[in-house]
Amino acid sequence: MTTESIATERASQGRAFYRSQVFRRQMILAALVLALFFSLCVDLALGPARYSLGEVIAALFTPDNVSQQARVILWEIRMPVALMALVVGASLSVAGAQMQTILSNPLASPFTLGISAGASFGAALGLAFGVAIIPTAIEYVVPINAFLMAMVTAFLIHALSLKRGVTVETIVLLGIAMVFIFNSLMALIQFFASQQAVAAVVFWTMGSLTKATWPKFWIALGVLATVMPLLARHGWALTAMRLGDAKAESMGVRPRSLRLEVLVLVSLLAAIAVAFVGTIGFIGLVGPHIARILLGEDQRFFLPGSALCGALILSVGSVISKIIIPGTIIPIGIITSLVGIPFFLFLVLNHKKASW
């Protein structure tokens, strides 16, 4: 065999391996979609009135063939909550994935950058003192306060990161500073608030899907559906960001402007999610890491993979929150951390390759 033919064979081996890798990832994404559908059906089936999976599927695809009561319970009561779990899980996970990517930090998430803490402070203002940052219907005071404070936090970080000499490490430190500031302000609110208000604030910070409604779901979905293509458009550039700014620049990426654009987009995602369901810290941190272990960091797979992993974790969390104590729905934020962290540790410790 000549040197040239050996080189050609090796080249075709590389291409064949790449193609098999792409196929494997497409299969993993398909498996995640199937798992998500199954989890959604189980989530819909569980509740005070239990339905079989067959009844749920019938209600989904041929609603005229199920009873009026089942239709109302499944479509009007449970569906917005179950779908909200998917959208919020996907939003938080995508937000965390891109924060980790642009800041090159495995600990980055909406939590770490203070966006969730800002939202909690906004919500606490409404819950404890009835303060509406902008006048609105009572039902929307808490989510709008939370959203506005989350965005204020994001823009504060954004504005500070524009200063000359500010590095990605500085941005993470700014985020941590925000967390401490808002935690102190929250403590101050709780110190002055009534016992009843403190209980409401604490419950809100645990995160809950039970206040989901169709309008809230459509808003969250609309934001997610708008942001995802904008992020996907930068797929190659975002993947290159993980090689470091110098390498990314050498490939034609402009890291600074890309970082700022993505920071704004993911802040919007995180702010909407947190505003509607409260603080759920675990998803934004761990969803992307699971996606990274399963799919690598090519954003063509990592981005949808992060969304699917986040949606799946929250949907499974929603199922577990219903079955752990029959008749009681435990706040979702507690469940996702308690059940998800052992699973995450299992994946990390059993994964042969480095996942960061």
Place this chain on the structure above:
Amino acid sequence: MVTLQLNHVSARYGRHPIVQDITTPCFQGGQVVALLGPNAAGKSTLFRRILGLLKGEGEVAISGTNAERPVAYMPQETGAKAVLTVYESVLLARMQGRSLKVQAADLAQVDRALSELNISALGERDIGDLSGGQRQLVSAAQALVQEPDILMLDEPTSALDLNRQINLLGVLRRLADERNMLIMVALHDLGHALRFADAAMMLENGRLIACGPTADVITPTLLRQVYRVEARIEPCSKGRLQLIVEEAV
């Protein structure tokens, strides 16, 4: 044929000028130009200025090319943190600014770049698992796969063993000769520059102090002035010029 000429080019980081008033003759495709100078002379900054990553006075005139991105740059940093295989990381460099759909022609270019640098066997490996030298070759492949008319490499041989140094520089020489690429390469080994480069630019403290045919730039006088070494340049038995360093002064 692609040409590159610098006219009174300067570059600064913040208020600090790093590269000042550099003017060169018109370099052409088919040439290998060695960028020489001690540490912190401004070589990397000049590359970044040519690439448009830094602003400054003067003009970087590139002509004779229809390529969308005529210049590819291999920085010193090799970026090994991402969870990507070698094949993916080279494809990534190829796909910047293109659609998300990978075409067969893109994969063919990746194969070609890996093959040209004799690293096809590394395709399936994770970049984080590679040695420093292997990473440097992958980094060179990432620049090459962009099919540039001008290829700039910042100390591409610094982590390579002697065999791979000669191989890589041989590949660069061949790319200049066969594909009419203009190659600009920052080197610390002046012997390599004498052997592989047609022309050289010597930088010191951000200023160009000599520019021209390699043998006219690498002289005992200039080596004493810039590198503070006593050295001779003599032809070997095969007639090639070689550098013999006597001592540091």
